[in-house]
Amino acid sequence: MRKLNLRLKHLAQEHQAVMHFISAVRGANPESEADLPEVVRRVRKVFVSDLDPHFVEEERYALPMLREAGRDDLADKVFAQHEAMRAMEKALDKPTTEMLVKFVHLLEQHVEFEENEVWDVLDVELEAQARAAATAG
Template identity: 80%
Template sequence: MRKLSLRLKHLAQEHQAVMHFVSAVRSASPESEADIPEIARRVRQVFVSDLEPHFVEEERYALPMLREAGYGALADEVFAQHEQMRAMERALDHPSTEMLVEFVHMLEKHVELEENEVWDVLDAELEKQANAKAETP
């Protein structure tokens, strides 16, 4: 069972919403290329309202914890993915189907990295810290 702090649990729970968003974008079936700008506009809207604040919170809280635990390379990888998705979001000013597919794929890959690696590392680190506190007389 994860021992994540309340803040980290909230960030992890937001991943569920992100995966619903990924599914929604994947299931959007434009009738023509003329529909792509509207889908991209909606993706950008969600990025600004939900994803960017999520990234900022991870960068302020989770990534420093990773670095302190000796996982600087993993923190750097997460940050690099954030930056890549920020660039992809800006590129959606002039969208294409391929760009939307690439963005959604990157977002899914990012959530998988965090769920399968980052949170496990942080969970183990928090458990180690809790055990060290418990052992301190």
């Protein structure tokens, strides 16, 4: 059972919304390249309003905790994925279907990586911090 603090629980819950977004983008299936700009416009809007702020919050709260736990490898990978998606979003100025598919695929891989590896490490770190606080006080 996850013991994540409130802020990290919120981030984990946002992953569910991201997975729904990924499904919606995949379901949009532009019928032609002429439809692509509208799909990309929606993706970029969600990126600016939801995804990038989510990344910033993870960088502010989750990544330092990973580093404290001695997991620079995970923190570096999360940050590298964030930066790759930021670069891909900028590249969508001149979109192709292939670029959009790559962006959505990386976003999905990122969420799965965090859910299957990162949050488990954070659970252990938070438990250790709670035990240390209980024995100190």
